[in-house]
Amino acid sequence: MKAAFFDAVAQPLRISAQADPSPRADEVLLRVAGCGICGSDLHITEDPAPFGIGAGFVLGHEISGEVVAVGRDVDALSAGDRVAVVPMRGCGTCARCLSGDPARCPDMVLIGGGYAEYVTVAARQCHKLPPGVDLADGALAEPLAVALHCVTRAGLKPGDRVAILGAGPIGLLVAFWARRFGAAHVVMADIHTHQRERALALGATDFALSGDRLAENISDLCGGPPDIVFECVGKRGLLQAAVESVRLQGKVVGVGLCIGGDEWDPFIALSKEIDLIFAVFFHQGREFSAALDALASGIPQQIITERIGLSQVPQVFESLRRRTTQCKVLIQPDLS
Amino acid sequence: MKAAFFDAVAQPLRISAQADPSPRADEVLLRVAGCGICGSDLHITEDPAPFGIGAGFVLGHEISGEVVAVGRDVDALSAGDRVAVVPMRGCGTCARCLSGDPARCPDMVLIGGGYAEYVTVAARQCHKLPPGVDLADGALAEPLAVALHCVTRAGLKPGDRVAILGAGPIGLLVAFWARRFGAAHVVMADIHTHQRERALALGATDFALSGDRLAENISDLCGGPPDIVFECVGKRGLLQAAVESVRLQGKVVGVGLCIGGDEWDPFIALSKEIDLIFAVFFHQGREFSAALDALASGIPQQIITERIGLSQVPQVFESLRRRTTQCKVLIQPDLS
Amino acid sequence: MKAAFFDAVAQPLRISAQADPSPRADEVLLRVAGCGICGSDLHITEDPAPFGIGAGFVLGHEISGEVVAVGRDVDALSAGDRVAVVPMRGCGTCARCLSGDPARCPDMVLIGGGYAEYVTVAARQCHKLPPGVDLADGALAEPLAVALHCVTRAGLKPGDRVAILGAGPIGLLVAFWARRFGAAHVVMADIHTHQRERALALGATDFALSGDRLAENISDLCGGPPDIVFECVGKRGLLQAAVESVRLQGKVVGVGLCIGGDEWDPFIALSKEIDLIFAVFFHQGREFSAALDALASGIPQQIITERIGLSQVPQVFESLRRRTTQCKVLIQPDLS
Amino acid sequence: MKAAFFDAVAQPLRISAQADPSPRADEVLLRVAGCGICGSDLHITEDPAPFGIGAGFVLGHEISGEVVAVGRDVDALSAGDRVAVVPMRGCGTCARCLSGDPARCPDMVLIGGGYAEYVTVAARQCHKLPPGVDLADGALAEPLAVALHCVTRAGLKPGDRVAILGAGPIGLLVAFWARRFGAAHVVMADIHTHQRERALALGATDFALSGDRLAENISDLCGGPPDIVFECVGKRGLLQAAVESVRLQGKVVGVGLCIGGDEWDPFIALSKEIDLIFAVFFHQGREFSAALDALASGIPQQIITERIGLSQVPQVFESLRRRTTQCKVLIQPDLS
Ligand SMILES: NC(=O)c1ccc[n+]([C@@H]2O[C@H](COP(=O)([O-])OP(=O)(O)OC[C@H]3O[C@@H](n4cnc5c(N)ncnc54)[C@H](OP(=O)(O)O)[C@@H]3O)[C@@H](O)[C@H]2O)c1
Ligand SMILES: NC(=O)c1ccc[n+]([C@@H]2O[C@H](COP(=O)([O-])OP(=O)(O)OC[C@H]3O[C@@H](n4cnc5c(N)ncnc54)[C@H](OP(=O)(O)O)[C@@H]3O)[C@@H](O)[C@H]2O)c1
Ligand SMILES: NC(=O)c1ccc[n+]([C@@H]2O[C@H](COP(=O)([O-])OP(=O)(O)OC[C@H]3O[C@@H](n4cnc5c(N)ncnc54)[C@H](OP(=O)(O)O)[C@@H]3O)[C@@H](O)[C@H]2O)c1
Ligand SMILES: NC(=O)c1ccc[n+]([C@@H]2O[C@H](COP(=O)([O-])OP(=O)(O)OC[C@H]3O[C@@H](n4cnc5c(N)ncnc54)[C@H](OP(=O)(O)O)[C@@H]3O)[C@@H](O)[C@H]2O)c1
Ligand SMILES: [Zn+2]
Ligand SMILES: [Zn+2]
Ligand SMILES: [Zn+2]
Numbered sequence A, B, C, D: 001m002k003a004a005f006f007d008a009v010a011q012p013l014r015i016s017a018q019a020d021p022s023p024r025a026d027e028v029l030l031r032v033a034g035c036g037i038c039g040s041d042l043h044i045t046e047d048p049a050p051f052g053i054g055a056g057f058v059l060g061h062e063i064s065g066e067v068v069a070v071g072r073d074v075d076a077l078s079a080g081d082r083v084a085v086v087p088m089r090g091c092g093t094c095a096r097c098l099s100g101d102p103a104r105c106p107d108m109v110l111i112g113g114g115y116a117e118y119v120t121v122a123a124r125q126c127h128k129l130p131p132g133v134d135l136a137d138g139a140l141a142e143p144l145a146v147a148l149h150c151v152t153r154a155g156l157k158p159g160d161r162v163a164i165l166g167a168g169p170i171g172l173l174v175a176f177w178a179r180r181f182g183a184a185h186v187v188m189a190d191i192h193t194h195q196r197e198r199a200l201a202l203g204a205t206d207f208a209l210s211g212d213r214l215a216e217n218i219s220d221l222c223g224g225p226p227d228i229v230f231e232c233v234g235k236r237g238l239l240q241a242a243v244e245s246v247r248l249q250g251k252v253v254g255v256g257l258c259i260g261g262d263e264w265d266p267f268i269a270l271s272k273e274i275d276l277i278f279a280v281f282f283h284q285g286r287e288f289s290a291a292l293d294a295l296a297s298g299i300p301q302q303i304i305t306e307r308i309g310l311s312q313v314p315q316v317f318e319s320l321r322r323r324t325t326q327c328k329v330l331i332q333p334d335l336s
């Protein structure tokens, strides 16, 4: 089969062929139908060490596909099943795994492998798609679940004023859930005006250009400083911007992956007595199914800006480093 | 103008004419476009004392309409505005009122008056309808906000198993929000199978006939005893049924108005260590707007089973006491 | 060894001898040093069926003692250890047991056996006494942990106004923790004035006689209706009294065992939008050790009103049914 | 009267005389009996700008004293009253002030003035001392209330594992409350072993030397990584140390004042999905009275290491910048 391999920092991904994987006892073999390119994938290829990733790794953790073979211990799935994949693979037997939260399993590994024609995953990582969900689009369940987790971690209440820094896929899907859960104002901030349209389509009530007067702009658009600010960028200084924007005793939710340390002024956070709540991964049992349900009820299609075949992956992936108008790019191996 | 008057217990409402009301300084005069008949209205006419209601009262607190005149101190509204009305009228100046929660104002009165051609309400009780919401349907904002309040009081989390006793408008709208907020299972229980279809349309994942084996049926359909049970009937014994159905350390939300006392076995509630959470009214500032937003994004129309003119009110109101297939009946005075 | 046996309703307990028990593999044999008589023990002997208790049962679940022999699999304890006993015996292997909460184990049994010279319990039910705690007084750890659980379930915050119905041992120990956790007012209500002194010694800031104007009295003494009312009596009508006393949107904590059903008016609870929170048992891992720590730092001795030998048990137990000035009676088998 | 004046950074405080202040209509004049030197006072004199403090300012916000004169609108206090002072002075009329939380009043000013023989404060800032509390020691109510606020912000539960960085007065009093609220382990970390004794006296169950293997040491002493870590130092890098020490999904409470920015690695906080909760000031209505109650029930005296007259203030204040064995130093103007 063909796949897109990571070789080294500053080198484009490489398309090569390798033997088809075969499923272990508790695994299934999937024909990949859709695999999203995630902001984290770009972070990882810039600084792979903290993620324990080396040469020859195949990225891709937002996966949907069709089961084509099952390991000998797998009962719950069979060939032909249409599934979306949870990328956190826990041991399957510890208390956290049994409670449906493999993300908090001490032995959790974050799987990749989706930038390929086939991939093997544990059967317990797979959820069947509800009827009516397009097979490739099932790959969106993963970022949808991440965004849902951010919103539940925030304890968002109907009527809340919300600001979101970063109108990438994660930020946009946070906006989607925030409105669904009754936020009165959802102001999305990003650095390009072309994202405005998309933000409004996904549920934002307003759009602010990130920059000098960001806190004031957000406050004006929200009718007061927001109750919750989500940091969905992952660059130095953005947590600080969130802390400056949020109201007294408000909440900042840290979502972005900021690698290599950050500088900030915790005195402002102290003076405002904020809660800085980090949110990572999601709760498989509770949140992935809810994401699939939301997919079934229809998500604005504006979030997917391009669907590409495997052969286009290296070039498109590089272009996303200085991306302009892209949002979620979906790899659909059967397009190439 | 014409209105439907309550005279006495066991007597049908009476349609008569009376002088058009005129707005006080802080009030507006509305031409009523829609007014829902609520389960509570029926309770009230059976036992008006606890509600402080006497002969000559005009029921109707789920009101939408068009502003036709405004009091001399009213700036925020003007003739022609399309509004939905919050029936809890607070003093407007206490801490609770200022925080947007007139339901908890010590001087709160629950207004009626909607079973009429015209009604006066305080301007602060009015919210403008979002574009695209049908004027008469704006009356649904009130029960939608009540149901939202029940779900927020419950602290519902994505993935929760939910059961709802009573597939009347309130129970159905609780189902709507429960699914929207990510409940994995929403089992609706009622006493007639014809409600099944409607329950599924509003978001329930399953339907159970209320009766002897209710707790077991709910548990079977939910894949285990539910985390939350909403009591949306308001008859003797239903809180007990909820307590019996809910899981160990689960939550029962008391919504129904059970007048005249109830009998139950608190030892079961103690043994299961449940939380019995009562929910009444809603938070105007936070929840009514969220309800209007939901209306704008579209609520299943199955909830409205009949639209009637004023002249039909007495007869339809009586029929609802032993109602069969009705759900929300909307009075639209301009139909008669 | 000698023990006090329950034979039938309306019959006094009977002192008889029987063979000394011997510990199973996971058990230890304790020489009982102290065993409290609990309000629940009296309830049980009036209506044993709901508790699954029959003739020949030995009551007593507030136990402290010295280890005199250990089963073959017991490593953590050895002869001579001074321990207090957790009466909830879980399977020891399920998720709830592993998380330290055997009270919520599906196979939990509530053990008795403390009204005796010797008793066997699982080693995992035993906590070593901190230095300085009198061996017999270690029996108080159990009701202290129950009371702590009630206070944590209530989510009591510094500055709260608290009322407690029932100045028995449980109510008094709730007062102890409530003050320790910063309650501004703790009003204890009971039916005899002689309990006033004891209530104040344990931490209550005031005392009210239970009766007609209870809600008003409590409100006067608290400087307003209380935020939290604990029902620590367990008789019909007391939950209703708690609901009537608590403030709008306050919390009622149901602690008392009211057997045989109760009548109440849930409409008042709905109108006030209260939370009725039941509290039963405690969390072994979190709360029993905290209770032992509190014992070590010193608990007012007024709670123990009598220390009796085994031979006095039948007569004293009956007298407690119409008890006058007694509070906690401690059985100390070595006194007889 | 005499007072200790701040002139400029790097200059010792100066004792001078100035006219006695006289109370405005809503104020009282206090003869200062006790005034604590707080870690924040030292921060302020190093970098006064963020605190809006200039030359001629009199520090001192942990104040107790006797009322010697009252303004013309003051009813609740009269000459001779023994009081402790809340240093946050709100407007007295906004919603936050009326709810007892002047710290969150938009017009709040943090008063000083306690390093003096007399001081004027608003009557609403004064709480009468309970009987039995030494007048000078009443100054401890302020840091006790701060520490209580930190513990309530943390949502500490019985059985929690707790670590506290910084065994200064604030850290020690956090230990006091943490144990009182049922923490199972309270490990105090500081940079000198002489603080060990004091830490244990205040309630810590163990002591760790701050340094390279801090996270491991804390984990060993707590029986696992702590649920909550309090940062009570206020130097660069300490929030990072707290984040490294806390367990997966644990809480870090930011208490220390770190002026001038900080560097940290938020990726670790994200990976662990922690809550970083800042805590500042306290809730007057709820927490100051609870602190006074705790004072009345007795606080370990080890926290006060020196009692000095006004004339000693400049020299002792400087020595605290490189303090060795000092903890809380209490200024008692009547000693000089
Ligand atoms: N916590 C978790 O579990 C989790 C899961 C998935 C992803 N993540 C992280 O979440 C972040 C967002 O993910 P994503 O996939 O949405 O990433 P993304 O596509 O890179 O989106 C980030 C967005 O932020 C914008 N941006 C850059 N600088 C900004 C600034 N100063 N102010 C406002 N916006 C700015 C970017 O604009 P340009 O495109 O023009 O630069 C882009 O639109 C990433 O850091 C990712 O690693 C976290
Ligand atoms: N807490 C609040 O703020 C608030 C606000 C509004 C309404 N309410 C109360 O909430 C309740 C529901 O309101 P609603 O307008 O939806 O009332 P509704 O139309 O009367 O709905 C009640 C439903 O429960 C069904 N039912 C009757 N007995 C049942 C049983 N044993 N098991 C299951 N279902 C049973 C009824 O069936 P049939 O129609 O066939 O009898 C009906 O479908 C009422 O008590 C109302 O007063 C409370
Ligand atoms: N939830 C749990 O986990 C748990 C655990 C242990 C115990 N309990 C239950 O908690 C309750 C209290 O236990 P306990 O050992 O403290 O029992 P107790 O010794 O029987 O105490 C009950 C107290 O309530 C008083 N009382 C009776 N009627 C009253 C009224 N109308 N108003 C106010 N006070 C009244 C009693 O006075 P007289 O003595 O004069 O009648 C007595 O002082 C019992 O129901 C017990 O079964 C529950
Ligand atoms: N948030 C609020 O509302 C509030 C209120 C009051 C105070 N504060 C702040 O809270 C902090 C503590 O106040 P405090 O009065 O207790 O101050 P403090 O007396 O200065 O105590 C700080 C303690 O931390 C120790 N320390 C220094 N470096 C350390 C390290 N690397 N690891 C562990 N311990 C270290 C110090 O030791 P040495 O003395 O040997 O340096 C000292 O014992 C200060 O930053 C203060 O400004 C905040
Ligand atoms: Zn695992
Ligand atoms: Zn009001
Ligand atoms: Zn178990």
Ligand SMILES: [Zn+2]
Pocket (backbone or CB within 6 Å): D090, D091, D092, D093, D094, D095, D096, D097, D098, D102, D105, D106, D107
């Ligand atoms: Zn104020």
